[in-house]
Amino acid sequence: MEEETNTSTLAHVLVFPFPIQGHINPMLQFSKRLASKGLKVTFIITHSLSKLLPPRSNSSPIQIRPISDGLKDDEKVDDYEAYLELFERVVPQSVAHLIEEYKVTNHPVKFIVYDCLMTWVLDLARTAEIEAAPYFTQSAAVHSIHYHVYERALKLPIEGSLISMPSIPLLRPNEMPSLIVNPGCYSSINCLNINQSSNFGKARLMFFNTIDKLESQVLDWMRSKQWPIKTIGPAIPSMYLDQRLEDDKEYGLNFFEPETDACLQWLDTKETSSVVYISMGSFAALGVEQMEEIAKGITQTGKYFLWVVRASEEAKLPPNFKNDVTRQGLVVNWCPQLAILAHRAIGCFVTHCGWNSTLEAISLGVPLVAMPQWTDQPTNAKYIADVWRIGVRLKVDDKGIVTRDEVDVCIREVMEGERSIGFKKNVMEWKKLAQEAMEEGGSSDRNIEEFVAELMHM
Structure with missing residues (x-):
């Protein structure tokens, strides 16, 4: 456990991405935003992936906390389906242990922001008597399509040349998410995508890495169902948007060395x-x-x-x-x-x-x-x-x-x-x-501010 610091008076939130670069990086950016608003943020990452993050100073606003996913040191993932089974068996225990560890410190966890693919985190958090919210890493339109499949409003296999869904343009089969059209390919990943909808409306908040005006129609439809949606995107480094986070030019994780x-x-x-x-x-x-x-x-x-x-x-x-x-x-x-x-x-x-x-x-x-x-x-x-x-x-x-x-x-x-x-x-x-969405008072910035204010008073 890290040493106690002057962050002990801050509300403490865990941010927990699925271990894929395209999920880790936007959630790491969201973590930077939360920390800049005055929260204590602990970013959970598997031991193997933590080695890909650049060194962080003791003054960094985000604490990186590696956890076990069942892999041995330097073990490579060759069979992704087998890894998912291992992940779902080992990681819930690792997260539960981490929450218990923080309970005896001056900064127990108040909230978990978790990757939408890991729906089990919501139940785990509530068992630990804390709140949690999913973070949706794809477009609102794509998550809406997964919801229609989950609810069986969209029947599989896909039939016909055009697919109609509320607030989404008519789609041809080759414009649909590919794993819905070909569910036998990467079946475990497809199940994760579909089952993320089991949390729709169950959490007190739902974070979407998108912009209100970019996907206004489908977001309006989702909100009409009383889902507590907060758009917080685009989750890219601040220096390319509002420039309010000093020197924030990189996500912080690369699977490959850039030239x-x-x-x-x-x-x-x-x-x-x-x-x-x-x-x-x-x-x-x-x-x-x-x-x-x-x-x-x-x-x-x-x-x-x-x-x-x-x-x-x-x-x-x-x-x-x-x-x-x-x-x-x-x-x-x-x-x-x-x-x-x-x-x-x-x-x-x-x-x-x-x-x-x-x-x-x-x-x-x-x-x-x-x-x-x-x-x-x-x-x-x-x-x-x-x-x-x-x-x-x-x-x-x-x-x-x-x-x-x-x-x-x-x-x-x-x-x-x-x-x-x-x-x-x-x-x-x-x-x-x-850019306007992330500037002070913009729609995404305002949604982040509202979440922080709520968390401070929980």
Whole structure:
């Protein structure tokens, strides 16, 4: 247990993400916001992932508390389904023990903010006589779709060419969350996504990493059901939004080492809005044929490009590709995405449409070329192209491949086509709304303030 400090008079909240980078980082940002409002915040993370966090000083406003998830030191996760079973068996005991540990200190836990995938935390917290609230890491629209499946208002398997749900645009099957359409793929993850809805309306609060005006229709529908929703997004570092948290430029966790200097120095040599940035995130794995089509397509555009290809994916590139394109492009294993998107040279972002990447692009005013891979990404792509109108979605051929010509045409359309001005105008309007939400008195900032005030008086 850490030493007692002058934080003993503060209300104490635990923040507990699911152990995936895309869930940890936004919840870590939320933790920074809570700490800046005067709370004592303890961030729970598994032992293995805690090693990926940078060293924190004793004066850091957030205490990092590693817990056991059942893995041995340096043990790798090869079978994700087996890991989930281990996680759900071991971690509840670890969290319960942590709560008991804090009870005998000057700062017992008052509240737990937990990842929505771990619905069991609400019951555990109430058994320990404290309150808890889920944090929803995907878009409100996607969580609403999962709710309709959970309630069996949307029957599976999906039938028909169009799916209708309240306050959501009509969706084709390929615009639905992929695990709903193909439930046999990663069945355990699909069950987690669906079962998160079992907490809807049961907790006293529900935190959503989104912006009120970005998803106003579906949020209004959710609130009409008396769900206690608080939007607190976009949960990205403060220096890219309101700049109120000093030196808050990074999330704080990277599964891969970013090649920061190489990327930024290369971009500094390029003209404004002249570079295509391509990244499929930390998880998606494309096939060899698809990698070749992207490589040929981006080369065909004649545009400068910065392409993130993880080390595990490099062998899928065409032979000698990295050396052959040095005048046109830079291929790196990882990069500091926020700093890249904020750079004046970036003209568009070819993305897998993960929710964090989508919010980052919106917050930094970068038009998108959507290439969704799985889970929530097809639905995010639908909103990007047809609701927010900040980019286009790449179409796949009969084999499920995005061809080089499709890559070429869509990048040109976003960067220089007839609709490019509209895409840029729309994304800049959404950027303004994202920044306003997190500024003092903005909708998201106000929701965080209200939660802190409530917690202080519990």
